[in-house]
Amino acid sequence: xxxxxxxxxxxxxxxxxxxxxxxxxxxxxxxxxxxxxxxxxxxxxxxxxxxxxxxxxxxxxxxxxxxxxxxxxxxxxxxxxxxxxxxxxxxxxxxxxxxxxxxxxxxxxxxxxxxxxxxxxxxxxxxxxxxxxxxxxxxxxxxxxxxxxxxxxxxxxxxxxxxxxxxxxxxxxxxxxxxxxxxxxxxxxxxxxxxxxxxxxxxxxxxxxxxxxxxxxxxxxxxxxxxxxxxxxxxxxxxxxxxxxxxxxxxxxxxxxxxxxxxxxxxxxxxxxxxxxxxxxxxxxxxxxxxxxxxxxxxxxxxxxxxxxxxxxx
Amino acid sequence: xxxxxxxxxxxxxxxxxxxxxxxxxxxxxxxxxxxxxxxxxxxxxxxxxxxxxxxxxxxxxxxxxxxxxxxxxxxxxxxxxxxxxxxxxxxxxxxxxxxxxxxxxxxxxxxxxxxxxxxxxxxxxxxxxxxxxxxxxxxxxxxxxxxxxxxxxxxxxxxxxxxxxxxxxxxxxxxxxxxxxxxxxxxxxxxxxxxxxxxxxxxxxxxxxxxxxxxxxxxxxxxxxxxxxxxxxxxxxxxxxxxxxxxxxxxxxxxxxxxxxxxxxxxxxxxxxxxxxxxxxxxxxxxxxxxxxxxxxxxxxxxxxxxxxxxxxxxxxxxxxxxxxxxxxxxxxxxxx
Numbered sequence: 001x002x003x004x005x006x007x008x009x010x011x012x013x014x015x016x017x018x019x020x021x022x023x024x025x026x027x028x029x030x031x032x033x034x035x036x037x038x039x040x041x042x043x044x045x046x047x048x049x050x051x052x053x054x055x056x057x058x059x060x061x062x063x064x065x066x067x068x069x070x071x072x073x074x075x076x077x078x079x080x081x082x083x084x085x086x087x088x089x090x091x092x093x094x095x096x097x098x099x100x101x102x103x104x105x106x107x108x109x110x111x112x113x114x115x116x117x118x119x120x121x122x123x124x125x126x127x128x129x130x131x132x133x134x135x136x137x138x139x140x141x142x143x144x145x146x147x148x149x150x151x152x153x154x155x156x157x158x159x160x161x162x163x164x165x166x167x168x169x170x171x172x173x174x175x176x177x178x179x180x181x182x183x184x185x186x187x188x189x190x191x192x193x194x195x196x197x198x199x200x201x202x203x204x205x206x207x208x209x210x211x212x213x214x215x216x217x218x219x220x221x222x223x224x225x226x227x228x229x230x231x232x233x234x235x236x237x238x239x240x241x242x243x244x245x246x247x248x249x250x251x252x253x254x255x256x257x258x259x260x261x262x263x264x265x266x267x268x269x270x271x272x273x274x275x276x277x278x279x280x281x282x283x284x285x286x287x288x289x290x291x292x293x294x295x296x297x298x299x300x301x302x303x304x305x306x307x308x309x310x311x312x313x314x
Numbered sequence: 315x316x317x318x319x320x321x322x323x324x325x326x327x328x329x330x331x332x333x334x335x336x337x338x339x340x341x342x343x344x345x346x347x348x349x350x351x352x353x354x355x356x357x358x359x360x361x362x363x364x365x366x367x368x369x370x371x372x373x374x375x376x377x378x379x380x381x382x383x384x385x386x387x388x389x390x391x392x393x394x395x396x397x398x399x400x401x402x403x404x405x406x407x408x409x410x411x412x413x414x415x416x417x418x419x420x421x422x423x424x425x426x427x428x429x430x431x432x433x434x435x436x437x438x439x440x441x442x443x444x445x446x447x448x449x450x451x452x453x454x455x456x457x458x459x460x461x462x463x464x465x466x467x468x469x470x471x472x473x474x475x476x477x478x479x480x481x482x483x484x485x486x487x488x489x490x491x492x493x494x495x496x497x498x499x500x501x502x503x504x505x506x507x508x509x510x511x512x513x514x515x516x517x518x519x520x521x522x523x524x525x526x527x528x529x530x531x532x533x534x535x536x537x538x539x540x541x542x543x544x545x546x547x548x549x550x551x552x553x554x555x556x557x558x559x560x561x562x563x564x565x566x567x568x569x570x571x572x573x574x575x576x577x578x579x580x581x582x583x584x585x586x587x588x589x590x591x592x593x594x595x596x597x598x599x600x601x602x603x604x605x606x607x608x609x610x611x612x613x614x615x616x617x618x619x620x621x622x623x624x625x626x627x628x629x630x631x632x633x634x635x636x637x638x639x640x641x642x643x644x645x646x647x648x649x650x651x
Contacts, residue, residue, distance in 0.1 A: 051366055053400045078372045078434040171621040173479045175325040175560050195370055219627055220332040221375055251640040252337030302590045
């Protein structure tokens with residue numbers, strides 16, 4: 001971990017301990033949430049998108065300012081069918097705008113492509129309001145998991161036990177099926193579906209939600225947090241996305257650092273208000289998750305709802 | 315009815331396991347602080363939910379809450395009521411050995427048979443009709459190497475084997491099987507069932523389709539009241555599998571229950587699946603299974619044979635995960651320095 005990051009964490013931890021949590025709403029003014037607004041927005045997310053649920057996490061890590069059964073939000077087993085890194089290569093190759101094909105063959109114009117060599121400025125933090133629909137691609141990468149490298153040597157150990165194991169099951173009712181065998185032309189051409197557990201915690205220091213990612217490979221084995229960075233937009237990998245201790249779960253997880261969240265949310269809210277839409281605080285997380293989709297474009301978590309974003313002027 | 319139909323063998327997509335890092339952290343601390351060298355089996359809780367995405371199956375997941383709380387720890391509700399719609403609790407048992415040799419020496423066939431016996435006993439006693447999660451009972455064996463922070467483990471999802479196997483008379487998306495009104499009504503009923511905290515984690519259920527196209531969902535314990543509606547009855551279960559042509563594993567023991575307790579040889583089942591958290595009749599399947607197993611299935615003393623050890627990338631091998639990065643105190647001290 002970088003020294004500055006550590007210093008900052010120590011500072012942030014101290015401030016969080018000695019200061020009270022926000023009680024006055026500053027949603028429209030600063031794009032931030034009070035604790036009760038976070039809980040309200042979370043309740044709304046859970047009821048509209050039932051793949052999300054509240055959880056209590058590790059008892060020892062419980063935050064006293066949040067209800068014990070509503071410490072953080074989580075949605076498990078979210079598919080990620082392709083690597084964000086490879087999606088961006090296509091964008092970059094295509095320049096400013098590219099047409100994406102989806103299964104229904106209606107084209108989507110993606111405006112996220114960047115002309116080569118242009119530095120992204122602050123405006124790029126603000127996602128466009130159109131949803132970005134990523135179609136199928138042939139781009140495939142081979143990924144190692146925890147089992148790559150060092151772990152391989154432990155596995156042959158097991159082979160010698162294999163024949164001794166009296167686990168011989170011949171059963172016509174068992175579907176002989178694995179992801180690997182299912183579409184196996186050769187080792188390099190397997191589209192490896194990763195899945196993610198995506199969680200949202202409340203960051204007391206920045207007074208915004210914060211997203212955490214736990215990745216799994218196609219056989220649902222834990223991914224090294226480093227590999228998770230392949231599923232993060234490359235503008236954000238290692239800059240805004242860092243690997244840190246989860247506030248409610250054990251272990252290191254990748255997280256989108258919340259230092260700019262308030263400012264970006266404020267911008268989104270301003271855009272909505274300029275379009276005559278009065279943003280409601282319990283819809284904060286839908287806007288927030290839409291914004292997060294620009295950081296993790298290929299992780300297909302659910303944040304859809306019927307609500308008017310105002311006439312989008314494209 | 316479908317006598318002339320030369321059905322194919324009904325094949326079930328195996329359950330897949332997924333273990334959260336928190337489970338291993340808690341097991342380690344339980345082992346170090348409480349269990350010591352005690353190798354007695356531990357009751358654990360797994361969680362699963364219906365498939366919720368057309369491209370990925372759901373898993374039987376273990377979390378830190380799957381293990382019993384440590385002594386002296388503030389006892390937060392860790393019982394079955396702690397489940398929610400996205401994590402329906404399923405009972406399981408853990409055999410954690412002290413040595414790798416002990417792990418390999420476990421008589422796996424015997425352990426699997428023991429769990430299958432419990433499932434069979436719960437079917438015969440009627441317990442499974444009251445608490446249907448008992449049908450998906452699972453088994454985990456493990457060896458926790460706390461010097462290297464690596465964990466060897468192997469799951470089994472015991473399934474009673476019908477011999478000869480059940481055949482399939484029909485299987486198609488629920489939306490093709492039902493009329494538009496029926497599909498609509500079934501979606502509404504399922505969404506309500508999934509929304510109510512009293513039923514959200516009840517993974518097996520009965521569906522009756524009325525003559526007015528109205529679908530009603532009932533508990534398995536209401537069988538007596540439904541049995542006369544048999545021509546329009548569906549046996550529903552939360553299907554973790556996403557495949558369009560195969561039902562998931564939890565149907566196996568359900569068919570066993572229906573056949574041995576209720577004496578049905580032609581069983582119309584509903585593989586209940588969701589999309590983004592709501593009932594999806596295009597992903598959900600309705601099929602008809604034909605069973606011709608022998609009479610022994612009516613006798614309680616006869617325990618059918620069982621299968622269910624999970625494959626590791628297509629092979630019959632245990633899995634292993636190393637968590638020294640997040641658990642080894644020396645490594646943690648170095649990375650924190």
